[in-house]
Amino acid sequence: MNGDHWLELLQRHSPEAKGSGWEDVIVGHDLGFLSPEAILAWAAGLPDETPSRAALLAQAGSDMHGFQAALWEACAEARGKVPRPGSYGWERAQD
Numbered sequence: 001m002n003g004d005h006w007l008e009l010l011q012r013h014s015p016e017a018k019g020s021g022w023e024d025v026i027v028g029h030d031l032g033f034l035s036p037e038a039i040l041a042w043a044a045g046l047p048d049e050t051p052s053r054a055a056l057l058a059q060a061g062s063d064m065h066g067f068q069a070a071l072w073e074a075c076a077e078a079r080g081k082v083p084r085p086g087s088y089g090w091e092r093a094q095d
Contacts, residue, residue: 052077
């Protein structure tokens with residue numbers, strides 16, 4: 001299952017989430033469901049313009065060495081935190 005299908009499945013089964021969010025994307029990446037390319041495509045479609053999201057999108061076409069740090073920073077800027085194993089966001093994203 002590629003990343004696009006995983007995000008579609010998540011949206012279908014999480015109506016209260018109003019679509020996929022940063023927490024879902026972080027967990028999907030950590031669990032290996034979402035590739036950096038799928039995450040960059042998702043992030044490019046977001047309506048908000050933030051410095052961290054711009055830094056994340058700047059990873060496209062690079063060696064992706066700083067991808068994970070940029071992803072966590074963009075999530076922290078948008079949500080105020082990054083989900084980690086054991087948190088509610090992590091558990092909800094896995095369900």
